[in-house]
Each structure stands twice: as structure tokens, then as C-alpha cells.
Amino acid sequence: MEAVKTTAAHEIHPMENVLRMDRIPHIWCPGCGIGIAVTAFAAALEKANIDLNKVAIVSGIGCTGRVAGYVKLDSFHTTHGRAIAFATGIKVASPDMKVVVFSGDGDLIAIGGNHFIHAARRNIDMLVVCVNNFIYAMTGGQVAPTTPLAAYATTCPFGCVEPPFNIPYLADSSGAVYVARWTALHVRRLTNSFVEALNKKGLSVVEVISPCAQYYSRINRLGDGLDMMRFYHDNSEIRHGEDTKNLDIGFQQKIIMGKFVDRERPSYTDRYQDWLKQRKVGM
């Protein structure tokens, strides 16, 4: 057996040019999947072949809300639920920017739910990454809009009685042009989805199912992060093009993943530019 290969401090991780290394280590707990989503995103930024100076990343509040602070792009950590609204301002005022919203399920789908559906309806050209860990983790494990029925959370001590949102279905029916879902385990496919979505014109939504080892799995006695990953390994199924209606996630039930929607619709900025041109012709 060979000795442990350790590396000297000056050795550089290949992702370091897109990360703010002065802030690493990040705040996420051991066994959390948000870091994996960031890794996949960082890998995708390099693969997507885009000018990194022209990419802005916006986050809301929560565990995933901290992502903006770790990615070396023009990055904005805004208020709870309003990341999409803030990003809309950036995209509309500066159409040559590529805008990414990276936030959690509570932030994007509960308090920011209205902005989510309206951005999809307008088809604002941005990538929305929704890291779904089924719970409000930053505040200590309250019920989220994605918490499966009967799962426990601190504010539903007798089991969740609210049916959860099916995020791909919500995005699809609101008009998103690209909708995909992967778990944190399926990191290569996730990276490919990010690359596709970054190069897609219109609102793309990528849902990342991520283990929350500290709250969701602890309150529901599901073991640690690794146990959650094993669960994803055994209980997830890839079905590209599946009707988004069928993508509900039950408590410890099968997770259907894949790329569900990939279509073309004119984006908000395109339509706005067309409108401006028409106005000018009419002058």
C-alpha cells in the first residue's frame, strides 16, 4: 500500500479560476450537495465556452443563496426570494449579459414563486438553478414548498400535510424553454445540462435534488449525506422527455430525472428589441 498522496498548498485545484478561493472553505455542512452543484456549475462554465466576464450570478437567501459568494463572477447576494427579479433587471437593462440565478427551493418556489412563474412566462433569457433539498435548512429545518407529504419538519412536528410543488411541471406550464432535473449524484449529466442551458436562449430551469444531511435527513432519520446519495443511486430513474405532470416526488419514493423540456420561444429581450424597432420604423 502506498502512502497517502497529499498535495502541497500551492497546488491548484482546476476549478479555482472560477471560484473565490479566498472564501473557501464554504459554510455548507459535511454531506451537503450544494457544493456538488457548484462544482458541476463551475465545470459547465468552462465547458460552455462563454466569456466569463459577461456572466452574472444572482442568489437569494438560504444555504444555496450563498452560492453567489463563492463563484468568481459578477455576483449578487440579494434579498429572500427576489433573486429572479433582481436578475430580470440586469438582463433587461443589459441584454448582452448572461444571467444565472442560483438559489434554493424555498427561495425560488415559495417566497419567490411569483417571480419564478412570471420570469418563465416572460421567458427572460436566464438560467435558473434550483437546488432542492426539501427543507428550509438555513433557518433550521422548517417545512418547504417541496417537502414531501408526511415528511417531518420542525414546523410540522406531526408530518407535512401540504402537497409539494412539482418544480419541472411548474416551470414547464409557466413557459420555461428548458427544464431538467438531476440529483447531486448524477453530476456529469448535471454538468451537461448546465452547459446546454447556458447556451439556450430563454428561461432554463435545472432542478438539482440535493441531500440535506443536517436537517432533512436528520429530522426524518434518513442517515447522513452518503446514505441520501445511496438512496438516489438506488431510486432514481432517467426518463428524458417524460411528461412533467408525472414528476412528483413522494417521501422516499422514486425520483424521475432527465431533460424534460427543450423548446424554442422568443425571449423577452428579443421581443422588446423587435418592439423598439417597429416603433422606430413607425416614427
Next chain:
Amino acid sequence: MKFWRKPLDEGKHKIPKGEIHILQDRCKGCAFCVEYCPKEVLEMSEEFNKKGYHPPKASKPDECVDCHLCEMLCPEFAIYVTTLEEKEPVGVGKKEGEK
């Protein structure tokens, strides 16, 4: 690599080889890399890092096939792989004559 039957193009393929680099003090010991390494190159070490976690160690470093899965699955940016010179073709030795 073991196959239940020998691939016909075995000789044309080379096994890539990588070198694993572990930034021990960044590790929070989630063990994702250990669990999902396809070649079972990694295992948790007995030692503690600065934060008090057990980082992984490469117990079979020669078997790394440069797949980068540990790098992608690490939530802490604490492990990465660099490509080494590729190994000789899979069937070297046995199919010498065919070359």
C-alpha cells in the same frame, strides 16, 4: 480490467491513468469520493485533518483511470485528478504478436 469475454478491439484501447491530489485540510469527510470511485482507489484514512475530519487517501493510486468522478462529486473542491501518461494498451503482452 476483467472482461467476461475478451473484446475484439481490446488492443486498440489504452487505459488512461490519473494522479489523485487531495487537499486534505479542505475535506469535511463526507466520503462521497470513496463511495463512488469506480476503481475503489480511495479509502477513508485514519488520520485527522486540521478541522478534525478524516480525509480520504488513495490506497490504490495506480488504479486511478482519470475519470474525475471524485473531483466532480466533491462538495469541498478538495480533490482533483491530473492526467498522467496513458498506460499501455489493455492487452499488452498477450497480443504482442498482433502488433
Next chain:
Amino acid sequence: MKPDPKGVLTGSHQLTGNQACAEGALSAGCRFLGVYPVEPAIEVSERFLERAKAVDDATFVQMEDEISVLAAVLGASWTGKKAMTVTSGDGLSLMMEHLGLGVMLETPCVIVDVQRVGPGLGLPNRAAQGDIMQARWGSHGDYEIVALAPSSSQEMFDHMIGAFNISERFRVPVMVMADAYLAQQKETVVIPKPEAIELYPRRYYEGKPGTYLPFKRDGDYIPRMVDIGQGYKFHVTGLTHDDRGYPVMNEECQEYNVHPLVWKIRKYVDELVDVEENGIEDAEYVVISYGTTTRAANKAVEQARSKGVKIGHLKLNIIWPFPEKRVSEIAKKIKAFIVPEINFGQIVSEVERVCYGKANVVFVVHGDKGMEDPNDILVAIESVQKETQIKDGVLEYQGA
């Protein structure tokens, strides 16, 4: 810096306050308007859109609610465009959270509040001045803000330019507190030539990417900005942050971060104070007014003067920061302040505070006509003359 001539509609026009607001904004170089329709502020967007074709890069977006409107405005401001929004009543209350974000990110932008009667839905088409204290205190946490109060369409135009200049100068969201009457009445507005308008350019950081610290204050408390997309790759957050914009959660950093937010206005009060004085030198009584109320106050002061009362008029063009020093000075020389407001007492308590017991303070309750009535002010002026000593608290007289 001179404005882009395309945005300046030089000439004499008949404009409502709302239209003058849009013209003022375009003249000031505003190129992003985010709105959500709310009475009585809708015409601003209509005018802005009408003129957008003449200005190449003007962007307009109607969002799904007022919360997202201000978020979008802040986002747009970081792209380098001057951005504004216009709202009223409930809309302003909904914007309170992002007002705080604007303050914390030190993002220049302008918020026009066309005040209507509140609380709740109140009276959507009637004027009021009930949001004055909200402008100063409406968001959680400690901050200082600048608020202007126009009293005519012409001032609406001028104040819009002023508001953008102040917001770029101090990197702070600036409020323009108009009201429903002002917004809907048509008056002559003279828009000067572009050469005659002075704009304060955004203070950009000029160093290389990699050396930029978004919240580094160089002596004057006001950090430099950069636009996104220039390769600076900066990070800003609503959390308490250090010079780099990275969150640091301790009391030292809180002090380091938030105290300058207060100082950057408080220490420049003298530069900011903007009042118009009329006949204060020999006055025994002074009417303090702002916004539309000024028009009634003018009339009342004129009438009282003709009756031989020694009365002056102090008009506040900038309400926040409040011109404490000047009002205190005047208080020492006079017998009483008369403060008419279309609310139930907001600025009057500030006047009471800075009087330091040197003069009486009279609040003029507005009558049932919605607007302040000059006669009510006159009654107050006459009644206060009978007071022989200085009383604690605010005096109110039952008006005409």
C-alpha cells in the same frame, strides 16, 4: 457632465407632474424604468414609453409586483444604467425591503412616490403627504436617506435631475415625494437646453480588475462603483460585509459597515440642505411647508402679510436629511412655526424637536377638502398670535 441631447425635450411644455417626472428622468439620463401600475402614478410610464423611441437605449419593464420592481431597478443600476421606479401608497410599502437592500448595496437609484391617502388602500386618487416618515424610517435597520419634495410640475422636472445627481454623488437611493394632485395637474414646464443641465457622473473605479474593492471608502465615505460585465468579478451582498463585499458577522464589521451608511449623509448635511426662504429676516412667525402644501402656504403667507403680520416662509426642497441647523437658528428669533401638512403630523414633530423650546409649534390640520386650505393656515397664524408663552408639544387649533 452634460446629458444626452436625445433625452432632453428642450422647450416650453404643458405637462402634468407625472409627465414632467418622466421628462426629468430622461433628461437626467435615466434609461431604465421599472413599474407596477398603481394609481396615481401610471402616466409616468406612459410618457416614458412614448419617448423611449427617441432615446435609443431606454428600457422599460413592468414587473409582477412592486417588490420585484425595486429588485429589478437595483439590478439594472449595477449594469451602469441610471434606473428609477415610480409608485404610490401600497407599492411604496412593498418596496421597503428592497429600499434596505439598495442602501446596503449602496446602489444609486431614484424612487418616485406619488403619495395618496393611506393607510391601506386609502383613497387611491387623492393626495396626501402621509409617507414622509416612511421614506425615512420605512425599512428595517439603520440608514439615512435623501428625500426631495417638489411642489409644481417644473420642480418635478428639476428635482428629478437633482435626485439622480444626489443618488450618484452619495450612492444612495433617493426618494422624490410627490403627491396625487401635483402628479395630475398640468402646468408649464420649461425644459432647458442640454448644455444648461449639469449631471453628476457615476463615480467609477478606474483600477484594474482584481484590485477592486466594492465597499472601500476613500475618505469621503462613498465607495466607487463598477459596472457588471467589465471583468471585475466583484461580489456584493445584503449581509453585513467588509470592503471586499464578503459577509463578516461580527459587531466590529457591523459598526464598520453600517455607521458609514449613516455618516455619508449626516456628515454632508450642509451640502444637501436645500430650503427656500422668504421674508424670514424680520419674521415673528414662520410657515414651514413642502410639496403641494407650499402652494397653500404661499397664499396664506401673502394674506397674513397684507394684514400686517410679520411672517416668513420656509420651503423645504429636501425633506430628508431635515435642515435641523437652519430651523434651530430661526427658532431662536421667532415666536412660532406653523406647519401645514396633508397628514396627521409627521414633519411637525421634527420641527418640534429642533425648536428646543425656543418657539411654539403649530400644526395645521388639513380640512375636508383634501388639499390644505389657506384659510386654515390663516386661522392658525391668527390663533398663535394670542399665545403669550412657549408651550410644550405641538399646538393645534380647530380651523375654519
Next chain:
Amino acid sequence: MNANPRDVLSGTHYIDGDVASGFGALAAGCKFIAGYPITPSTEAAEAFARVAYKGNAMFIQMEDELASVSAVVGAVWSGVKSMTITSGPGYSLMMETFGFAAMLETPMVLLNIQRGGPSTGVPTKTGQADIMQSRWGSHGDYEIIAFAPESPQELFDYTVKAFNLAERYRCPVMIMSDECVGHMTEKVVIPAADRIEIEPRRFFKGQPGQYSPFKPDDDLVPPMAKAGDGYNLYISGRAHNDQGMPYTNEEFKLRCIRRLVDKIKKNKEKIIELREENTKDAEVVVVAYGISSRVAVRGIELAREKGIKVGQLRLVTIWPFPDERIAELSQTAKAFVVPEINYGQIAFEVDRCAHGRSNVVLVPHGGAGVHNPDDICDAIEYAVKHKEPLEGVHEYKTRLERKVFEEKMRIAE
């Protein structure tokens, strides 16, 4: 009326302020809390969610703070006592519906566990900077009642009292606590149900046809009715007449909104609660509230050791503000010292009520921590020594400020 024994978790508890407030709500007969998780107030919601079943009450976690407060207003009009729980940013989001509640004269309680602001600020540490916001945060004119408890025990007591005053005056009542008190674990004694006084809702007793939702009794407070009793209520946030019908008539506006202000202003003396210590012959009076008043106690002790006559005026109710009492004290006291965890809010109010007779010294603190008692002591000393009138609130330069800006300490986590 006494509390229902079913709702009261009588006994001696060792709990934090948030939990005490949750238990207080239950004891006060609160049957509905809608909330949204936000540090540092979440524990109150969690505590209530845990014990709600005992009082046949319920907790619902809504999709955001706007929805939470709206749900609470709805629940009140269905006849139950309700409360919402939040902090900083959530509080700002509630401002619109909060004005709406004031306009509808909705008796509800709002618990704000303040944290460091503005914006996201320091979520896990304390602040007292939402005080002026609680009074002025929504558009238009209205008056509210606000408490500032200083211990978990008080958080229990004043949560009960807040419900009582809300019912009594039909207005939103705020509990402006702070993270320090909210997360402070202390002994809390919950008395037996028959020792807790509860103000029942004043329901209209007449026939359905006779009811006007906004027709006041002599004390300016109208009785309530609830949905589902056949009154065919029409309740609108627009300026309304006594029947609740919207009128654009200015006269109705005056009557309707004037009363929102007057019903609190005219009952001020009954509402205001102050704690005074040695203020009679004090040279300096320390005016404080919430956690700062506990820190001030030590500062005052230090100053007394130096022979200065110091009194303390503790604001248990912050709003309505005790104008008259401060004005009275300003006749005898040389100066007021106001320690608060903000850069001057209540200090300006004290300054206003002192009418130039006494100086006002503010001991500021940005939040994320509490004052150093030495700073308060030094400020008291300064106030005694400074004889000339100051004109304006004097901002005392704290040790923290000197450390950060003059000694240029490195800011790092």
C-alpha cells in the same frame, strides 16, 4: 376573563424568549399563527407549532411574510385571536398589509425579534433598529402600540398583554423584542390559568342589520363581528364610512383616519407602561428599552460608584411615546442618556420631548452585539460635565467606534 386552563402551560420553565413568546400566545388564547422561517424568530413559531394542539390552535407556515400577515388578518376576521412572527426583512415585507390591518382596525399581534440591519445584515445577532419602522413603516397615518420586553419572562407576560391591548383598542400591537432576549434562556414562570387576565373580543351584540363595522363606541373603538354570523360584512382597505363602504369623500377620510390616530392618542395614559428607578432627584436619566435597559443597569451602577445621581427610565411600551413624562423629567434632570442598538431612533424622540431643557446623549451601537457598560458610564459622566445646552442629540463615541475607525482594526471573521 381568565385564560383557559387548556391553553396555559403552567409551571416553571427554563426556556428562551422566543419559546416563551410562543407559550404566551397560546396562553392568551391565540388560535392561529401564520409565519415564515426567519432567523432569529423561528423558535417562537416552532414552539407554537409544537404545543398548538393543546389549545386546539394551529400553525401554518406560509409561502412568505406577505402571505403570513395577510393570513393573520383573515383569521382575525373569522373570529380568532392571531399572531405572526418575524424579524427584520420579513418585517419590511409585512409593511403593506400591516397598514391594511391598521385601516381595518384588526386586532392582531406581531412579534418582531429584531436583528442587525439594514437589509440582510447580521441575521444571527441582535439589533434595535426597527423601532421607528414599527411606528412609521407603512404608508399613510396610523398609530400603533409597541412593547419592548427585556427578558424571556417579560416576553411571555407582554405577549399576553399585547393580545389584550389589541382586543381592547382594535389595532395591531407590536412586540419589538431583539435577538438577545429572544435567544436568552432564563427561568420563565407561567402562572395558573386563573391568574392570567384575558381580554375577550368585544363582539357586537345587536341584530345583523344594525351592525356597522367601524361605528365607534364612546372610547373611539368599534365592536367587532366575525365572518359567518350573518352580518354580511364588507371590509375594505379603502377609506370607508362607518358601514365599511369605500368613500372618496374627504370628510369620511378625515373621520376614518383621524380616529385611527385618536383612539391611541387619547388613550395614551392607559396604555403607556414605564419603569422608573431613582428618577426623582436624578441629574441624569438613562432612557432605555429591551436588552439595552439590562446592559444600562450595569452602566448606571458604575456611574453611581463615581457619585453621580443617575436614574433609569425604562420604556416597556415604546409606542405611544411618553412625551409628557419625558417633558416632566426634563424639568429636573440635566441630561438624558439613551443607549440603543442603532444610530439614533428613540434618542431623537427624547430630544423632541426634552424641549431644549436637558441635553440628550446617544450611546449608539450598530448591532450584532450589546453596549459596553463602560461606554454608558462614560456617556453619563460626559452628560453631567457638559453644562451648556447641546442642541441636537450628541452622539457619544463608543469604544467600538474608536477601535474600528481610529485604531483601524482588521475586520475579519
